[in-house]
Structures are given as structure tokens and as C-alpha cells.
Amino acid sequence: MNITRRQMLILLPAAAVAWESVLAGTPESSPNYKMTEHWWSMLIDISKCIGCGNCVRACQAENDVPDGFFRTWVERYHVTDWHLENPEVISPDGGKKGFPSVAADDNGKYFFVPKLCNQCADSPCTQVCPVGATFISPDGVVLVDQKYCLGCAYCVQACPYGCRYIHPQKKVADKCTLCYHRITKGLTTACCEACPTGARQLADLKNPKDPIHEFLRTHDVQILKPQMATGAKVFYNDLDGSVR
Amino acid sequence: MSVFKDSGHLFRLAALYAVGTLTFLGIRAFFVPRSFGQYGHYRGAAIAEIAAHPVHYAGHQACETCHADVQEMKRSGMHAQVNCEACHGPLAKHADDPSIQPAKLDTAVLCVRCHAASAARPKGFPQVAAVDHSNGLPCETCHQPHNPAIGAGGAK
Amino acid sequence: MTTGVEGYMYPNEITLYWSVLIVLYPYITGLVAGAFILASLERVFRVDAVKPTYRLALLTALAFLLVAPLPLQLHLGHPERSLEMYFTPHRTSAMAMFGFVYLWYLMAVLTVEIWLDYRRDIVVMAQSSSGLKRWIYRVLTLGSNNINERALAIDERVGWLITLIGIPSAFLLHGYVGFIFGSIKANPWWSSPLMPVVFIFSAMVSGIAAVMLLYMLIMRLRREKIDMLCVDTIARYLFYIFIVDFSLEMLDLVHRIYEADESFRTLNFMVHTKLYFSQIVLQIFVGTLTPILLLALTQVLKLPEIARKRIYTVAGCLTLIGIFAMRWNVVIGGQLFSKSFLGYTTYKMALATREGLLMSIALTLLPLFILWVLVKLLPPWPEKVQAEIPATTAAN
The missing domain is CATH 3.30.70.20 (Alpha-Beta Plaits)
Structure with a gap:
């Protein structure tokens, strides 16, 4: 199947638009997603x-x-x-x-x-974060703000399931x-x-x-x-x- | 009021602390990110930053927009619910630019990942001791991966 | 990667994140709280016998308090972001609140109490010294040279009040360190309401032992006579508090053994293998029972002065080792077992890294160096300064 991206855009405009929105950025800018x-x-x-x-x-x-x-x-x-x-x-x-x-x-x-x-x-990990670098998003996902995390590892200690670690290069908490x-x-x-x-x-x-x-x-x-x-x-x- | 006069040094200390506190508040106002507290006690902008990470697995919907023929072949078979990238690997780059060809797959490795016999697997799941089962023949001699029942999708 | 693992650990648990530096942190904070409690014995509870150590205890507390946040700072993945702890403290985080307890204790209690107590000396020395020292003292006076009787009486009363506030603050400071560990429900080795209490009493034990040793050492270096009434009194308090501390620790232990909850088999195995030396041998036998017995001897028998001095020295050193072992067992022990209760990992201390052995030795010696500077700057020995006072007060 030898189609260039431009050809695909012409052939399958609907699919292409869908894919573009997939690649687009933030939840706010993607029109259908409300947290x-x-x-x-x-x-x-x-x-x-x-x-x-x-x-x-x-x-x-x-x-x-x-x-x-x-x-x-x-x-x-x-x-x-x-x-x-x-x-x-x-x-x-x-x-x-x-x-x-x-x-x-x-x-x-x-x-x-x-x-x-x-x-x-009621996550124990976000409870103990001293600075608010990890949090529950309005749509219920526990996230880490890696630009704000100190790397103190308190959240790693607080997770009962062993789901967190300190990223060996970034030196901040990382998780699913x-x-x-x-x-x-x-x-x-x-x-x-x-x-x-x-x-x-x-x-x-x-x-x-x-x-x-x-x-x-x-x-x-x-x-x-x-x-x-x-x-x-x-x-x-x-x-x-x-x-x- | 000599009591005030004689405790003047304490007022100096208090003034020093007051200046210190004000300085701290000033520095704090400067350093706290603007979106902090937007949704809760965290940097609101972080959500959009995390959501903007690049996608590597395109998702089967993207595959099916072009590969309707394969989707059709899969539909009636045992692998109907197996998504394309479960075997083919992450192909967002290919979906974005079809001229980037995905790597050829090796069924010798791929099939046994799921179907090698092991008592640890759920009983009803199809599994074979690969060596005895095919006598060394590659899987796709008899099974078309997109519709694996023999004869169903048409073995090559 | 999997070296040192026995049984099953969740894969992310194999690496241990709180190193020897986090052992040092409650140890140093404990010395601060303990030293301050000793100082307040004289000030609030009017135990006049310990007066010779009053100022030394305050300076020791300050020296260690200044170093206390350093191990925390050094273990952070991003030390440059640590001020976020003050800028956007998270109300539900024990660690964030500790930042404010620390600041309160440093700025509102210890510094103010020392300043008030030394103010007369500072004003005197601002006039009598020269060069850089004179400049430092003049800054410390905050531009007020008022040391008339009424001003000093006000200082005395305010100082007493600060000490009164300081006692619960010292409890809060170190109790809070205990709470940082005791509030982690995911970790059965830590999670216990007794943790803050045990931390406070072990803090008092270590702080009092440290000041007692420092006092005897400094007196020896200065070739002065040790005030035996003072040291005997300190040793007696050390003995009493040690018994309370040991009882609390044993209460915790007995409770764990008797309840034998889901974590017990794992923790019990850990105490008998990986923690055997540091917990059973060092903490309980060498660091707790031996000093308690030695101190008991001095209470029961009428021993000659030289024997008492030696016993106090040995008991004090063993106490410091024992309390360090206790902190080690809490911090490191709490990370050696899997939260699946199915396996164990190993802690290998690095040597020359940011969180290694050399760094922790340096951090242990740093407060002693700071104390040396503080003692030079603010001599805790009243007699020499007092000799100069009549002249200057007359000049006032």
C-alpha cells in the first residue's frame, strides 16, 4: 500500500481529521473532551x-x-x-x-x-506530597507534575501497591x-x-x-x-x- | 513609658521578623506558578502538558480506516478482538505517514508468546507445545494470523 | 538489578529510596529536641544543678538544628526545588508541615531564646572586641545597647515564656518527625500511633546524652573541673527518661508480637535476619540495656567520682550508638521488606556519592564544627565575661 500522507488526506478526509485530532494537544483544545x-x-x-x-x-x-x-x-x-x-x-x-x-x-x-x-x-500518595506535585486530576487520574516534583520519594513510601518509583534520569516520581x-x-x-x-x-x-x-x-x-x-x-x- | 523604652530591642526583633515575613511573601508571589490552584493544590497547566505527550500506539480505529480488508478478514475469526498493534507493535508513525513501513513480523516468536503451552494459562485458552504441534513448520503454514482457524482465512 | 532480593518484591520496591541520610535526619533532629529539653529543665523546671550546661545545651541544639535540613536537602532528586515546600505547602502532607514546624522552632524559639539569654554579653562584647567579631556582635545587638536592669528583667521574663513555648515546640518538632513515619498506613513497620511518642523520648535520651558528653569533653579540653552535681543530675534524668523510652519501645514490640497481624511473620523474620545486628544487638542490648544497667549502677551504688565519670562516658556513647541504630532500623528497616509481605531487598550504602557514607560522616561532624564556632562567638562560660561586666555597666 503506497499512499503518501497527503494522498491519504484527500482519500480519507474523515479519517485524516480524526487522526489529526488524535495528534492534537491538550484536553482543553480537543473539542469533545471535558475533564x-x-x-x-x-x-x-x-x-x-x-x-x-x-x-x-x-x-x-x-x-x-x-x-x-x-x-x-x-x-x-x-x-x-x-x-x-x-x-x-x-x-x-x-x-x-x-x-x-x-x-x-x-x-x-x-x-x-x-x-x-x-x-x-483517596490516594495515600497524593496525600503525602509536600508540594502538590502529584494530584488527582478532575477526571480521576493520579498524575505527577514532573516539572514541580522535588524527588523526595515520600509518595513512593506511601503507595501500598508499589506502583511508584523515582525515575533514574529525571530524578522525579514516575508512575502510570x-x-x-x-x-x-x-x-x-x-x-x-x-x-x-x-x-x-x-x-x-x-x-x-x-x-x-x-x-x-x-x-x-x-x-x-x-x-x-x-x-x-x-x-x-x-x-x-x-x-x- | 520606660517599659516600652526598655523593651525597644524586642520591637526591633519583631520588626526584623516582620520584614523577613514580608520578603518571603513577596518572593513567594513571584515564584508560585500562575496556574497553581486552578483545579486543586497543584499546577493546573501540568494536566495539559501530560495530555500533550506523543502517542506511539495509533489505536485500531486508525488502522482500520485504511486496512478495511484486514479488518474484514479478522471479523469472523478467533482473533477478531485482538487489536492490530498487539502483534504489529506501536505504529503511530506509520499511521501518520504510511510511507514509513512497519517491520516484518516473525511468527516463530510472536505466536508462542500467547500460545505456548503452560499450566499457568487459563484452561480454555488455545495453547500448544510448539515443537510437537507443528514438527518445526512455521505457524503460518497452516494458520493465517488474521483468521487462524485452519482453512478459515485461507492458509497460504 | 535483582541482586540482594529474597522472595518476591514488587519490581519497583527493589531500589531503596530513603538512604542513610534519612537515618541521619531524625537522629540530628532528635539531638536538637533532647538538648533543648535539657536546657528547659533549668529554665522552667528550676533544676539548678544542671545550670552549667544550660547555654551549652542551647548552642548544641542550634548547631544541630542548622544541619538538620541538610540531609533532607541532599537526598532530594531536585534540591533546587525545595523551597516549593514553603511556597506551596500541601496541607495534608506531614513533610510540608514539618517545614513550618522547623522554621517556627528555629526562628521563634531557639534563636530568640539564645539571643535574649546572650544579649547582655553581646552588647558587652560589641564594645570590647575588635575587627570582624565586633562587627558581628554589633549586628547581633540589632542596634540596641540597652542592658539596664529593667531591660534585662524583661529579657528574663520573655525568655522564660519562650522556653515555656519551646518545650511543646521541641516535642512537636520531633514528634512530627515520628509522625512522618508513623502516618504511613502502607508500611506496617512504621504505621503506629506510638511512633511520635517513641521518637520524642528517644530524642530526649540522645540529646541529653550528647550534651552530657559534650560538657565533660569540653571541661576536659578546657582543663576545668567537671561539676559532678551537674553531671550526676543529668545522668539521673537520662536514666529515668531512658526507662520510659525503653518501656515504650517494648510496649510497641510486645503489641506487635501479640497481635501478630498480617505483616508480623515478615517483620519478625526481618528482625531475626537482616536487622538482627542493628536491632537486637546494637539497639536493644548494646545501645539500650547496657547503658540503662550502667546508669542504674550509679544510682544504686555509691561509686567514687572517677568511676562515675567513666560510667557516664561509656553509657553516653553507647546511648548515642543505640539511638542511631534505632533510627537506622526504623528508616532502613521499613524499606527492606516488600509491601506484598513476600520478600526482602538489601540496602547497600554507597561510599562517596551524594547519599553515601562519607557524606553522612561529614554531616555528623558539621554540627560539631558549627558548635565550635558558636562557642567561640558566644562563650557559654559566664565567669570570663562577667569579669568584664562591672566596668561596662558602670560606663552605661
């Missing part, structure tokens, strides 16, 4: 995750995540018989290259748990932005886009037409570490009690 009309979250279906690591790779490509640090990662749990309090967990390089194959084990079960920032509504630059342009997150099984679904809790409402009504859904009362907005379907 107050959204409240972002994510749905993760454990029963669909195959541990391929696509989401981790996509996140690193999309967000330029430094090696050895993770905005999202995948854990593999192995729970033997009734030992729920002693799961064996691995996440080699965050699951970026997938996981080693295992032969069937009659004594236990295996499953994958993708992790990312829970976009907590729920692909804020994508979701404000009508795209889904890079991890959801790259997930082959639909185990990850971006969801807008303020949109009454979002399928998440139907899903939450009909499934047994949990959040991680509910005892922390963080108001986590990443919902897990089929989550085993051993997951922490």
Missing part, C-alpha cells in the same frame, strides 16, 4: 490474562519507561492447596518477556495478575498515567490496546453507557488491599484471595 465528564478506571479480568507480557512492553514503548522500573507489570501466582497466605509469586523483569512454561501441577493453581496504579480516589495523553483523545491505554485477550479494559465510571456498569453488576469484583481504604479504581474480576 468533568469522566471518571477513569480500569477493569482487569484475571480469568482472561495469559501472561504474554504485551501490556508491559506496550507501556514501556508508549511511555518511555526506564529499564528495571514499571508503570505496569504482571505477577504470576502459584498457590498450593490451602496455603493462601503463602503464595509463590514471580514477575521476571515485570513479565516483560512473558513467563517460563509450567507443567501441570495437581497440588495447586496458577494465575496471572496484571498490576498498575490503582488510580485511588493511565495513558492520560491517549484517553483524553478518545483512545484507550497502550496496555489495553495491546492486550490480545481483553483482560484489561479501560472504563469511564461517569459514562452511563460504559459496559463496566453492566460488568460490575453481574460479576464478583474486588480491588487490591481493600483494608487500605484507598478508593482504588482498578477492579479485578476473578481475583484470588491470596493476591496482595
Whole structure:
């Protein structure tokens, strides 16, 4: 298919305009996005995750995540018989290259748990930031202002889920932005886009037409570490009690 | 009023602190970013800056505007819900300028990422022990990746 | 990258962000609070026996307080942005509020109290000294040479009031450091309402021990006689407060062991392996039980002066080591285990980096150097200055 960009503009004006708006800048200037009309979250279906690591790779490509640090990662749990309090967990390089194959084990079960920032509504990380460099945006995403962050790492200590790190070159806090630059342009997150099984679904809790409402009504859904009362907005379907 | 006279040094100290506080407030007014407090206790402009990051994954909607034929082929198959860039990788540059050709894919690596047999994967998910399954033949000999059921999308 | 990891850690937890500098920060702040409490013993609680250490304690507090923010500053990823803490403080952040508690304590309490207490000396020395010193003293007088009786009486009363405010301020200063850790619900090793209280009492212990040691050392250097009544009294207070401190720490420990919540197995394992030396050996046995027993000996037995001096010296040094170990175990220990409770990482102290060993040694010595300058500038020894006073007051 040998079409130049200019030709495409002529051939497919509607598509081209859509793409231009995708590439355009800010939520304010993109005509259809109003921060107050959204409240972002994510749905993760454990029963669909195959541990391929696509989401981790996509996140690193999309967000330029430094090696050895993770905005999202995948854990593999192995729970033997009734030992729920002693799961064996691995996440080699965050699951970026997938996981080693295992032969069937009659004594236990295996499953994958993708992790990312829970976009907590009562987030302990934004609570402790001394200067207001990390905050919950009006549309419910926990963001870091990297031009304002001191790099004190207090937020890293305060996150119960281990979702934050200090960027080794920028020396500021870094974390999942729920692909804020994508979701404000009508795209889904890079991890959801790259997930082959639909185990990850971006969801807008303020949109009454979002399928998440139907899903939450009909499934047994949990959040991680509910005892922390963080108001986590990443919902897990089929989550085993051993997951922490 | 000798009490005031004899505590004059305290008033000097107080005046010094008052000057210090005023200086601080002046410096503060100068340094606090203008959009600070626009939406909450943070720099409001930061939201737009984060939203302006470049996109690397174009999204399947962008792919489908040109590649309707592939979309059609996928529609009826097992990979209907698998987005283009799940296998092809981030292609926003290609979507922006179609003359930039995406890299050729290697099915030997790609297919087993998801389909290599492992007891850790959900039971119903199609998985094979690659070596026994194909006798070393490449996957696309029998399976067309865009519609993988044998014969469905038409093996080459 | 994964070296030093046992079991499973969330991948972002492998790197440890709060280094030895953050150990130093509560340690130094604790010395400040402790030294100030000792000074206030004389001023507010009228324990006249400790008077010889009053000014020394204040200067020690100031010297350490000036250094206290440095380790914080050095560990920041962007030290140049640190003033944002004052420009746009976040009300819900313990760390931001600490900035103001610090400023309050430095500017409204310690500096003012020292200034009021030294004002007569400053005015006298502004007239009697020469060169740069004279210039410094003249600035310090703020242009007021009024040291008549009534002015000094006002200073005395205001100073007493400041000390009175200063005691809760010192508690606040160091209690707040404890709160910075104790309020982190994500971390079971830190999260405890006892944390601020334990921090305050350990602060008093370390500050009192430090001033006691400094007093004995300086007296020795100046070849003067140590006021044994003073040192005995300080040691007695050290002993009492140490017992309270130890009881609180044990209360925390017993509570954790008995409740044995979800984090217990992980923390228990950590204390018996990675923290065994610093917690069980250094903090509890060497740094707490030994000095308490030594100090108890001096309370129970009638020991000769020389034996008491030696015991105080040993007990004081062990106390400082023990409290440092306590800060280490809190700060570093709180980052060694995974919040998944499934694994452990290792802290490797760097040597010559911005957050390394050499820097922390330098930061420990810096307050001693500042103290030396302060003692030169504002001698805490009344007798020499007093000798000059009659002449100048007469001239007034």
C-alpha cells in the first residue's frame, strides 16, 4: 500500500481529521473532551490474562519507561492447596518477556495478575506530597507534575501497591498515567490496546453507557488491599484471595 | 513609658521578623506558578502538558480506516478482538505517514508468546507445545494470523 | 538489578529510596529536641544543678538544628526545588508541615531564646572586641545597647515564656518527625500511633546524652573541673527518661508480637535476619540495656567520682550508638521488606556519592564544627565575661 500522507488526506478526509485530532494537544483544545465528564478506571479480568507480557512492553514503548522500573507489570501466582497466605509469586523483569512454561501441577493453581496504579480516589500518595506535585486530576487520574516534583520519594513510601518509583534520569516520581495523553483523545491505554485477550479494559465510571456498569453488576469484583481504604479504581474480576 | 523604652530591642526583633515575613511573601508571589490552584493544590497547566505527550500506539480505529480488508478478514475469526498493534507493535508513525513501513513480523516468536503451552494459562485458552504441534513448520503454514482457524482465512 | 532480593518484591520496591541520610535526619533532629529539653529543665523546671550546661545545651541544639535540613536537602532528586515546600505547602502532607514546624522552632524559639539569654554579653562584647567579631556582635545587638536592669528583667521574663513555648515546640518538632513515619498506613513497620511518642523520648535520651558528653569533653579540653552535681543530675534524668523510652519501645514490640497481624511473620523474620545486628544487638542490648544497667549502677551504688565519670562516658556513647541504630532500623528497616509481605531487598550504602557514607560522616561532624564556632562567638562560660561586666555597666 503506497499512499503518501497527503494522498491519504484527500482519500480519507474523515479519517485524516480524526487522526489529526488524535495528534492534537491538550484536553482543553480537543473539542469533545471535558475533564468533568469522566471518571477513569480500569477493569482487569484475571480469568482472561495469559501472561504474554504485551501490556508491559506496550507501556514501556508508549511511555518511555526506564529499564528495571514499571508503570505496569504482571505477577504470576502459584498457590498450593490451602496455603493462601503463602503464595509463590514471580514477575521476571515485570513479565516483560512473558513467563517460563509450567507443567501441570495437581497440588495447586496458577494465575496471572496484571498490576498498575490503582488510580485511588483517596490516594495515600497524593496525600503525602509536600508540594502538590502529584494530584488527582478532575477526571480521576493520579498524575505527577514532573516539572514541580522535588524527588523526595515520600509518595513512593506511601503507595501500598508499589506502583511508584523515582525515575533514574529525571530524578522525579514516575508512575502510570493511565495513558492520560491517549484517553483524553478518545483512545484507550497502550496496555489495553495491546492486550490480545481483553483482560484489561479501560472504563469511564461517569459514562452511563460504559459496559463496566453492566460488568460490575453481574460479576464478583474486588480491588487490591481493600483494608487500605484507598478508593482504588482498578477492579479485578476473578481475583484470588491470596493476591496482595 | 520606660517599659516600652526598655523593651525597644524586642520591637526591633519583631520588626526584623516582620520584614523577613514580608520578603518571603513577596518572593513567594513571584515564584508560585500562575496556574497553581486552578483545579486543586497543584499546577493546573501540568494536566495539559501530560495530555500533550506523543502517542506511539495509533489505536485500531486508525488502522482500520485504511486496512478495511484486514479488518474484514479478522471479523469472523478467533482473533477478531485482538487489536492490530498487539502483534504489529506501536505504529503511530506509520499511521501518520504510511510511507514509513512497519517491520516484518516473525511468527516463530510472536505466536508462542500467547500460545505456548503452560499450566499457568487459563484452561480454555488455545495453547500448544510448539515443537510437537507443528514438527518445526512455521505457524503460518497452516494458520493465517488474521483468521487462524485452519482453512478459515485461507492458509497460504 | 535483582541482586540482594529474597522472595518476591514488587519490581519497583527493589531500589531503596530513603538512604542513610534519612537515618541521619531524625537522629540530628532528635539531638536538637533532647538538648533543648535539657536546657528547659533549668529554665522552667528550676533544676539548678544542671545550670552549667544550660547555654551549652542551647548552642548544641542550634548547631544541630542548622544541619538538620541538610540531609533532607541532599537526598532530594531536585534540591533546587525545595523551597516549593514553603511556597506551596500541601496541607495534608506531614513533610510540608514539618517545614513550618522547623522554621517556627528555629526562628521563634531557639534563636530568640539564645539571643535574649546572650544579649547582655553581646552588647558587652560589641564594645570590647575588635575587627570582624565586633562587627558581628554589633549586628547581633540589632542596634540596641540597652542592658539596664529593667531591660534585662524583661529579657528574663520573655525568655522564660519562650522556653515555656519551646518545650511543646521541641516535642512537636520531633514528634512530627515520628509522625512522618508513623502516618504511613502502607508500611506496617512504621504505621503506629506510638511512633511520635517513641521518637520524642528517644530524642530526649540522645540529646541529653550528647550534651552530657559534650560538657565533660569540653571541661576536659578546657582543663576545668567537671561539676559532678551537674553531671550526676543529668545522668539521673537520662536514666529515668531512658526507662520510659525503653518501656515504650517494648510496649510497641510486645503489641506487635501479640497481635501478630498480617505483616508480623515478615517483620519478625526481618528482625531475626537482616536487622538482627542493628536491632537486637546494637539497639536493644548494646545501645539500650547496657547503658540503662550502667546508669542504674550509679544510682544504686555509691561509686567514687572517677568511676562515675567513666560510667557516664561509656553509657553516653553507647546511648548515642543505640539511638542511631534505632533510627537506622526504623528508616532502613521499613524499606527492606516488600509491601506484598513476600520478600526482602538489601540496602547497600554507597561510599562517596551524594547519599553515601562519607557524606553522612561529614554531616555528623558539621554540627560539631558549627558548635565550635558558636562557642567561640558566644562563650557559654559566664565567669570570663562577667569579669568584664562591672566596668561596662558602670560606663552605661
